[in-house]
Amino acid sequence: MNLTRFEALKTSLQKRPNILEEIGDDIFKKNVFSNDKLRHYINQNTFKRYNEAISKNTGIDRDLADDIASAMKAWALSKNVTHYTHWFQPLTGRTASKHDSFFDLSGDGDAIFKFDGSQLAQQEPDASSFPNGGIRTTFEARGYTAWDPSSPAFIFNKTLYIPTIFVSYTGEALDYKTPLLRSVSALDKAAKDVYTYFGKDVKRVSATLGWEQEYFLVDRSIASSRPDVTQTGRTLIGQTPPKGQQLDDHYFGTISTRATAFMQELENVAWSLGIPIKTRHNEVAPNQFEFAPIFEEVNISIDHNSLLMEIMPKIASKHSFRVLFHEKPFDNLNGSGKHNNWSMATDTGVNLLSPGKNPMGNLRFLTFFINTIAALLKHESLLLASIASASNDRRLGGNEAPPFIFSVFIGSQLTNVLEKLEKVSKGKLSPEEKTDLKLRIIGKIPEILLDNTDRNRTSPFAFTGNKFEFRAVGSTANCAKPMTVLNTIVSEQLILFKSQVDTLIKEKGLKKDDAIFNILRDSIKNIKNILFEGDGYSNDWVKEADKRGLSNIINCPTALQSYVSKKSIDLFEKMNVMTEGEVRSRYNVDMEEYSKKIQIESRLLGELALSQVIPAAIKYQKQLVDNLKGLKEIYGKDFDKNVVEQKNIVLTISNHVENIHKKVYDMVEARKKVNKIEEEDKNALAYAKEVFPYLDDIRYHCDKLELIVDDSIWPLAKYRELLFYR
Ligand code: ADP
Ligand code: MG
Numbered sequence: 001m002n003l004t005r006f007e008a009l010k011t012s013l014q015k016r017p018n019i020l021e022e023i024g025d026d027i028f029k030k031n032v033f034s035n036d037k038l039r040h041y042i043n044q045n046t047f048k049r050y051n052e053a054i055s056k057n058t059g060i061d062r063d064l065a066d067d068i069a070s071a072m073k074a075w076a077l078s079k080n081v082t083h084y085t086h087w088f089q090p091l092t093g094r095t096a097s098k099h100d101s102f103f104d105l106s107g108d109g110d111a112i113f114k115f116d117g118s119q120l121a122q123q124e125p126d127a128s129s130f131p132n133g134g135i136r137t138t139f140e141a142r143g144y145t146a147w148d149p150s151s152p153a154f155i156f157n158k159t160l161y162i163p164t165i166f167v168s169y170t171g172e173a174l175d176y177k178t179p180l181l182r183s184v185s186a187l188d189k190a191a192k193d194v195y196t197y198f199g200k201d202v203k204r205v206s207a208t209l210g211w212e213q214e215y216f217l218v219d220r221s222i223a224s225s226r227p228d229v230t231q232t233g234r235t236l237i238g239q240t241p242p243k244g245q246q247l248d249d250h251y252f253g254t255i256s257t258r259a260t261a262f263m264q265e266l267e268n269v270a271w272s273l274g275i276p277i278k279t280r281h282n283e284v285a286p287n288q289f290e291f292a293p294i295f296e297e298v299n300i301s302i303d304h305n306s307l308l309m310e311i312m313p314k315i316a317s318k319h320s321f322r323v324l325f326h327e328k329p330f331d332n333l334n335g336s337g338k339h340n341n342w343s344m345a346t347d348t349g350v351n352l353l354s355p356g357k358n359p360m361g362n363l364r365f366l367t368f369f370i371n372t373i374a375a376l377l378k379h380e381s382l383l384l385a386s387i388a389s390a391s392n393d394r395r396l397g398g399n400e401a402p403p404f405i406f407s408v409f410i411g412s413q414l415t416n417v418l419e420k421l422e423k424v425s426k427g428k429l430s431p432e433e434k435t436d437l438k439l440r441i442i443g444k445i446p447e448i449l450l451d452n453t454d455r456n457r458t459s460p461f462a463f464t465g466n467k468f469e470f471r472a473v474g475s476t477a478n479c480a481k482p483m484t485v486l487n488t489i490v491s492e493q494l495i496l497f498k499s500q501v502d503t504l505i506k507e508k509g510l511k512k513d514d515a516i517f518n519i520l521r522d523s524i525k526n527i528k529n530i531l532f533e534g535d536g537y538s539n540d541w542v543k544e545a546d547k548r549g550l551s552n553i554i555n556c557p558t559a560l561q562s563y564v565s566k567k568s569i570d571l572f573e574k575m576n577v578m579t580e581g582e583v584r585s586r587y588n589v590d591m592e593e594y595s596k597k598i599q600i601e602s603r604l605l606g607e608l609a610l611s612q613v614i615p616a617a618i619k620y621q622k623q624l625v626d627n628l629k630g631l632k633e634i635y636g637k638d639f640d641k642n643v644v645e646q647k648n649i650v651l652t653i654s655n656h657v658e659n660i661h662k663k664v665y666d667m668v669e670a671r672k673k674v675n676k677i678e679e680e681d682k683n684a685l686a687y688a689k690e691v692f693p694y695l696d697d698i699r700y701h702c703d704k705l706e707l708i709v710d711d712s713i714w715p716l717a718k719y720r721e722l723l724f725y726r
Pocket of ligand 2: 212339469
């Protein structure tokens with residue numbers, strides 16, 4: 001049974017924080033099967049073969065898998081672990097796992113602990129209940145999880161977790177990780193090929209990611225008294241409190257003792273699992289916070305983000321908190337995002353979005369920098385599709401987050417550099433021009449980046465000194481979606497760039513750096529269209545973007561359509577990241593998820609409005625009416641003259657109740673109509689058009705009632721209770 005609002009408030013005030021006093025320094029990766037642990041359990045030769053297979057990505061044969069499995073088992077048993085599980089990220093966006101014990105029976109009926117290469121390499125979870133967007137019919141519902149040796153196994157809750165990919169019987173990806181890993185390979189190859197212009201020593205280029213995870217903490221009992229918070233992750237009803245975030249007193253403020261205790265315990269667990277959490281702070285809205293780690297290779301970083309999102313609610317619950325990851329849990333207060341800081345790094349430790357030590361290194365920086373922007377320009381609407389969701393719709397464009405228009409911010413200094421580079425002569429550069437270029441422009445890049453204090457918080461995609469920061473990603477998102485797209489489009493662009501430069505060298509006889517300058521110069525002319533330094537929240541930008549022909553998308557289903565444009569499908573197929581079937585299946589899954597989310601919100605709002613809001617309003621109204629009857633007796637014929645306002649309260653309540661009731665029934669009719677549409681995309685588009693508008697409309701009347709109905713009978717915890725009980 002749910003606690004009532006008043007029981008919940010009472011329970012909440014009894015909480016006692018518990019700060020950890022001691023944290024050991026040997027905690028990092030304590031529960032990760034890292035290389036140094038592996039080395040204890042296998043011989044030198046096996047260890048070498050294993051590391052080679054990983055660094056060259058050549059696959060692991062059965063013998064090697066058996067050796068690794070037995071090492072993992074020995075380590076796990078030494079830590080009293082009883083179960084193992086393949087851990088994967090299906091298209092629900094969350095993580096999934098099926099736990100088996102090591103326990104088995106030998107031929108003569110004795111208990112043994114069994115775990116070998118085949119169990120490490122593959123599992124067959126019953127996959128028919130995971131979304132697949134039509135890839136598999138149920139009679140061939142088999143799905144396989146396959147070990148991803150690039151991400152280390154770890155122990156959590158006495159279970160050995162083995163990170164895996166999830167594919168269908170016929171090899172199609174059923175998860176987020178498979179296409180991500182393919183995009184990582186594509187980028188590795190394309191970036192390495194371009195890198196050959198600048199050096200020969202690099203064996204691998206990987207994408208790097210550092211995410212910043214925003215979230216809210218709400219007292220667990222109070223949150224549990226709100227069915228909308230527990231079922232949809234956001235408040236469907238709720239009047240903005242008089243004091244919200246307008247005093248700016250929460251951002252970077254002192255973290256409450258109770259929240260600190262939660263964060264400490266979380267960090268301890270995260271560190272033991274190898275998640276390199278570095279930063280914690282208060283965010284803008286009351287009870288809103290952020291965690292950020294040190295960046296890592298993108299697939300590890302995404303595993304770590306998914307894992308963190310899995311453990312946060314568990315630890316929050318121990319501290320009597322509930323974590324809200326939703327992009328917009330509270331109307332009129334800032335929502336939560338997950339900034340994705342992205343760059344590319346070589347195995348020799350060079351950040352390709354950082355300038356080098358000499359002019360050639362700076363030209364290398366410009367090459368990767370400009371090509372990244374060129375890729376963004378070409379596929380801006382696909383990037384928007386990669387971050388579209390029902391919940392992110394509530395946050396984007398709300399004057400606290402970037403709008404649904406894609407643009408790139410690079411700062412005035414780099415804008416200046418690009419303007420100068422654009423003026424470089426066509427064809428062969430004269431020695432004077434080259435010297436000038438090196439001294440005055442290219443040579444100055446490290447200096448200007450050191451002083452890269454330009455920050456534009458309103459940009460969805462900003463260059464921040466040595467990385468790009470994709471800020472439109474939602475806080476509930478699995479980063480694999482946007483990161484797969486980003487890796488893929490940059491790979492495509494780098495391949496194009498390489499072929500253009502090579503052509504100039506071969507056919508026009510240009511020298512390497514002359515050819516690079518020529519292609520970059522042409523590129524700069526184009527990319528200007530997507531560069532924007534102004535206020536991304538302003539209406540002027542909406543007009544300006546329209547003039548530039550940039551997409552301004554209004555909602556998730558419209559944005560998702562870019563996934564299945566010919567341009568996007570060609571891109572994914574050409575780069576071997578996804579087949580057309582895989583793209584379409586994801587498109588269907590995302591569309592269906594949108595419809596379901598709006599359907600759930602709509603049903604729940606209807607229920608809350610009819611079974612909680614209206615009854616409370618009528619109860620209060622009845623008190624008022626009884627009171628009016630009494631007053632009539634007292635005032636007699638003077639009643640109408642003296643009792644005006646009190647009658648008005650009754651009428652106002654009546655008016656809102658009438659509106660709510662009518663609109664809830666209209667909304668149900670709209671749903672019935674929309675539910676008849678079978679194709680996932682058309683259904684989602686219709687949900688956005690026909691059902692979505694009722695949510696805010698009905699809420700408006702409920703919120704007005706909250707302001708006038710007797711506080712002692714209002715059933716739903718109010719914003720100030722959700723946000724200010726610490
Ligand atoms: P901000 O000023 O935006 O908070 P920080 O330097 O604190 O910037 O970094 C924010 C995030 O960016 C952190 O997770 C950090 O690890 C990550 N980051 C820094 N450098 C890189 C890089 N080269 N590639 C990817 N992420 C990076
Ligand atoms: Mg940042």
